[in-house]
Amino acid sequence: METEVFWKAVTTNDARFDGTFYLGVKTTGIYCRPSCRARLPKRENIDFFPTWEAAEKSGLRACLRCKPKEKGETDPQVAKVLRVCELIESDEMYSLEGLADAVGQSPYHLQRSFKEIIGVSPKKYAEAKRMDKFKEGLRAGSDVTAAIYDSGFGSSSRLYEKAAENLGMTPAAYKKGGEGIEINYTITDCELGRILVARTIKGLCNVAFADDDAALEENLKREFPKAEIVKDASVLKHFVDEIVKHIAGKKKRLDLPLDIQATAFQMRVWELLRKIPYGETVSYSQIAEMLGDKKKVRAVARACASNRVAVVIPCHRVVGSDGKLTGYRWGVERKERLLAAERRSKEAKKQEPSNV
Ligand SMILES: [Zn+2]
Structure with missing residues (x-):
């Protein structure tokens, strides 16, 4: 079942999907057609059903407002497009021609109707x-x-x-120097001193540590000389809360959107860094090996050193082959404290009873 497509149809009351599926609302015990104008239920309370019979079988009652049983035939074009979604999902590699063939339409017609109904082209989908x-x-x-x-x-x-x-990175979204974008930032306290957190409308673009605010602000301006930089704590509250908790060992997973520029190589390195589990370290040469080229150790180290979002891309979890901490853009002492906090937090968790 194409749950994302169905959910979108529900949120837009798209009557073209009437008859192609039904939504059951767990909290009320009612099932509806997609176009029902009753209050939009929460996503997590909804189950989708291919037929009204299936909805009733699971104990749901028909909505009195949209009368889901009364709808006659389904829109044949919607049915075809949903069939194409299924084919795409099925793991077989289909060309547009192959997909069009499977539902008996011209590629041109399918392309157009698919985009109209789903919102993106079959290829994008x-x-x-x-x-x-x-x-x-x-x-x-x-x-x-x-x-x-x-x-x-x-x-x-x-x-x-x-x-x-x-994965939330939009490297080509703005020109070098941040021309034409607005950056909001704030500076606050954390366990490692002063921390600056900066974002564009799309995601985090700078997270940095220093002992004084002037150095942090200067660095931000140096990174984005052409951007419009505005101090605004309110739009950063969520990000700051998450990051500060993470540093204090109170939140292991950081899953925040990023808006950073990177070369393809940096991107590959940073992606790997984000996979290093909390409280673990790997060496620069291990990263190079994972990228398929043992000789790229220095390039890996450079990519780590050019990280602009401290902690969110955890370059502090990369150490020398001998386990030595080597360098850290924001001071090796901070790196040491970050890793120590992660180890402590991990150990503390281990000692808790496992059935909690
Ligand atoms: Zn209804």
């Missing part, structure tokens, strides 16, 4: 599905190469372009 799979692969801990092939990407350089786009 397929790419998004592959990216979902890739992300699942990463979360499940399969290694990067396997994740690439599992998700059906032919070449890894294309994958990383997509990864950048989809």
Whole structure:
């Protein structure tokens, strides 16, 4: 079942989907057609059903407002487009021609109606599905190469372009120097001294530590000389809360959107860094090895050193082969304290009873 597509149809009361699926609302025990104008239920309270019979079978009652049983035939074009979604999902590699063939339409007609109903082209839809799979692969801990092939990407350089786009990085979104963008920032206290957190409308663009605010502000201006830089704590509250908690060892996972410029190589390194588990370290040469080229150790070290978002991209978890901490852009003492806090927090968790 195409739950994202269905959910979008529900949020837009799209009557073209009436008859193609039904939504059941767990909290009320009612099921509706997609176009029902009753109050929009929360996403997590909804189940989708292919037929009203299936909805009733699971104990739901028909909505009195939209009378889901009374709807006659379904829109044949919507049915075809949903069939195409299924084919794309099915892991087979289909061309547009192949998809059009499967539902008995011309590629041109399918392309147009698919975009009209789903909102993106079949190609974009397929790419998004592959990216979902890739992300699942990463979360499940399969290694990067396997994740690439599992998700059906032919070449890894294309994958990383997509990864950048989809993992919240938008490297081409603004010109060098931040021309034409507004950056909001704030400076506050954390366990490692003063911390600056800065964002564009899309995500974090700078997280840095220093002992005094002037140095942090100067550095931000140096990084984005052409941007319009405005101090505004209110739009950064969520980001700051998460990051400060993370540094204090009270929140292990940081999953914040990024808006950073990077070369393809930096992107690959930074993506790997984000996979290093909390409280663990790897060496520069291990990263180089994971990237498929042992000789790139120095390039890896440079990519780590050019990280502009401290902690969010955890370059502090990369150490020398002998375990020495080597360098850190924001001072090796901070690196040491970060890693020590992570180890403590990890140990503390271990000692808790496992059935909590
Ligand atoms: Zn209803």
